[in-house]
Amino acid sequence: MNPIEITQLSKIFNPSSESKKVTALDNVSLNVEQGSIYGLLGPNGAGKTTMVKILLGITFATSGEAKILGTSISDFQVKNRVGYLPENHKFPNYLNGEDVLKYYAKLGGVNSTNGELMNKIDELLDLVKMRQWKKMKIKKYSKGMMQRLGLAQALINDPELIFLDEPTDGVDPIGRKEIRDILSDLKSEGKTIFVNSHLLSEVELVSDRVAILNLGKLIREGTVDELTSSKEIYKIQIDEEVSEDFYSTSLANFQIQKSSGNTFETLIADNDQLNNLIDKLRSENKTIKSMVPLKNSLEDIFISLIADSNKNSKL
Numbered sequence: 001m002n003p004i005e006i007t008q009l010s011k012i013f014n015p016s017s018e019s020k021k022v023t024a025l026d027n028v029s030l031n032v033e034q035g036s037i038y039g040l041l042g043p044n045g046a047g048k049t050t051m052v053k054i055l056l057g058i059t060f061a062t063s064g065e066a067k068i069l070g071t072s073i074s075d076f077q078v079k080n081r082v083g084y085l086p087e088n089h090k091f092p093n094y095l096n097g098e099d100v101l102k103y104y105a106k107l108g109g110v111n112s113t114n115g116e117l118m119n120k121i122d123e124l125l126d127l128v129k130m131r132q133w134k135k136m137k138i139k140k141y142s143k144g145m146m147q148r149l150g151l152a153q154a155l156i157n158d159p160e161l162i163f164l165d166e167p168t169d170g171v172d173p174i175g176r177k178e179i180r181d182i183l184s185d186l187k188s189e190g191k192t193i194f195v196n197s198h199l200l201s202e203v204e205l206v207s208d209r210v211a212i213l214n215l216g217k218l219i220r221e222g223t224v225d226e227l228t229s230s231k232e233i234y235k236i237q238i239d240e241e242v243s244e245d246f247y248s249t250s251l252a253n254f255q256i257q258k259s260s261g262n263t264f265e266t267l268i269a270d271n272d273q274l275n276n277l278i279d280k281l282r283s284e285n286k287t288i289k290s291m292v293p294l295k296n297s298l299e300d301i302f303i304s305l306i307a308d309s310n311k312n313s314k315l
């Protein structure tokens with residue numbers, strides 16, 4: 001059993017009005033493994049929040065099936081084991097930070113004595129570095145402080161499965177790193193984390209797997225490595241400057257894509273070709289200084305996949 005199992009999920013808003021109809025999710029299937037961090041990526045309006053809201057029973061699917069923690073999403077009991085940081089959350093702003101956590105603990109049915117709860121609240125406020133502001137009214141909080149409090153709120157019931165919708169929105173770079181570290185620690189405790197984000201470089205750093213959603217469709221799914229490994233382009237450095245002639249004559253049988261002085265990039269089809277290139281360089285008495293397979297960033301992949309998907313959807 002996986003903590004999230006989604007099968008052919010679709011959501012159409014306003015299905016009976018041709019002008020207002022929106023297909024927010026279109027036949028999406030995916031599974032999230034226990035103890036992993038899963039990143040759901042996509043541009044604005046892709047359907048990310050809709051998917052989380054369906055999984056939490058806040059909105060309903062038009063068709064398809066989903067289970068969380070092995071239970072149908074219509075079962076409300078299971079929500080006790082789930083944490084949720086909503087996008088653009090708003091807490092009653094006359095409360096202070098500590099009150100917010102107390103309030104959500106009560107709402108979430110946290111079953112502990114007052115002393116235990118206060119200890120838990122302090123522990124969580126320490127975790128998100130907000131303890132010194134616990135008595136301050138949250139209407140005075142900055143955006144990043146609200147986001148940190150939101151994260152603490154999502155953890156108040158010690159959940160097994162945590163949904164975070166844009167957790168680092170408005171958080172400064174140091175805070176983002178702290179949040180990434182918190183997510184890694186939660187993962188090492190065996191918790192499963194589902195993160196919605198359009199901050200690709202961040203998701204790349206923490207997620208075990210990612211899915212890219214566009215216009216409600218799942219256009220790519222896999223580990224970050226699977227998505228970003230390029231088609232065997234190697235960057236090679238030799239230890240002496242050579243002329244451009246060397247590349248165009250001695251290495252004429254190889255596909256050189258870029259060259260400058262002692263460094264060049266080449267497309268390599270397989271291991272045999274890679275070894276042929278090494279043999280060739282050695283037979284030319286060149287010493288290889290470094291040989292690095294190049295990777296695309298998740299951002300490069302994301303931008304090209306979204307552009308292709310938008311082009312196809314217009315055909």
Ligand SMILES: Nc1ncnc2c1ncn2[C@@H]1O[C@H](COP(=O)(O)OP(=O)(O)OP(=O)(O)O)[C@@H](O)[C@H]1O
Pocket residue numbers: 013014022023024042043044045046047048049050051087198
């Ligand atoms: N209650 C609603 N009624 C009608 N349309 C809706 C509703 N909620 C969302 N939508 C539409 O569904 C689509 C998906 O929205 P969603 O909020 O899931 O996107 P998202 O990927 O979370 O975007 P963002 O990155 O901006 O948060 C959008 O076209 C949006 O306008």
Ligand SMILES: [Mg+2]
Pocket residue numbers: 048049050087165196
């Ligand atoms: Mg959203």
